[in-house]
Amino acid sequence: MNRRDFILAGAAIGATALLPETPAWAAKRRVRLGLIGTGMRGQVLMRELVRRDDVELVALCDIEPIMLDRALAMVDKAGKPVPKSYGRDGDVHAYRRLLAQRDLDGVIIATPWEWHAPMAIEAMQAKIPVGCEVVAGVSLQDHWDVLAAQQRTGTPYMLLENVCYRRDVMAVLQMVRAGLFGELVHLQGGYQHDLRAVKFNSGDPDQPYGSGVEFGAKGWSEARWRTEHSVRRNGELYPSHGIGPCAMYTGINRGNRFTHINSFASKARGLHEYTVDKSGGSSHPSTRVKFKLGDIVTTTLACENGETILLQHDTSLPRPYSLGFRVQGTHGLWMDLNQSVHIEGRSPAHKWEPFQGYQDQYDHPLWRKYAAEAAGAGHGGMDYFVIHAFVEALKAEAPMPIDIYDALAWSAITPLSEQSIAEGFKTLEFPDFTHGAWKSRKPIFAFDATY
Known part of the structure; x- marks a missing residue:
């Protein structure tokens, strides 16, 4: 059985129960990975990679020498072999030289959004499994192109959506499956995060957050590329943190699908006011x-x-961080903003209960098993789990727990929302990337694997 047939066969036998433990022979195997993008997000992921005994980081690529040097220093500090490095010459296509290495079992892409689709496509064409940071593509055509490459080559693709592994999110999944909320009716989520200090800085690599009002070529890190999306685009630019858990709760692509979408946008004021205030009312170009x-x-x-x-x-406005989750069914609801739950017949009438007791009772087996290993990992441990899932799936040659169809359905919300707004808040039909297979696909999710 070749690799593609193995993966397809694995996908066909999934069930809602937890998958078996990774076989002992696979658990002993090391995987050789490349990392494209060693900036601040890439380095967060690297912290998880270099502390694993089953991972050898054999190649790094970045066109910023400062970031490449910092990444190499992390490898050295961990006492691991020095990986090959590419991009120090500023060649934006240096990643192709990394993909030409013959010893790669997988590649992680942690670059600006516009590079995700072309890099993933070329990696899959080289038969190198892909772990891609969130945002699978920018345009809707990007998403179809990524799908075509994956289906043509059979190469595994995983979207590295870490919020699917958040502890409370996974406990709620257990509650959904136990029927505590009854039949699900409505869900909410989002990306509610004040990024003003992320989108602007002074251009100093040592002061990447809020040190000025530069962006683009004069900015650094995300201010160099992410802010431009706020200049020229209007839509739901970062959907996967919110939609990922909601999609898994509702079985999207596995017995359910998105059928329609519409979007509305408010006026734009926050970024302008921030630049004015931060620059002291000067006439700075920003x-x-x-x-x-x-x-x-x-x-x-x-x-x-x-x-x-x-x-x-x-x-773009001042606010505390929140993803705004709400899961509501015929028997009750959970909301993450106040970490509260109400279950009819169990909670006091018309009153909230603290969620912690439910989380303790329904804590997911993954967190029960790996909480100690995840301690200290980025984003409250979520980064440990998403990297762990990718690595273990590679080792076991198992289906990716957040697969190509998940990636595309979640990420395509962005260009579709842009189209809806541009066309007067029009309701659009949502494309079916599975071509009807959602009706019979089995519910293997990030939550279902023991990894």
């Missing part, structure tokens, strides 16, 4: 930029099985 991204973008999705899902993108 204060004259007209930002297209609405401060609040609200997106609604309809599902084949009758659920509705609401997403909100809110990154």
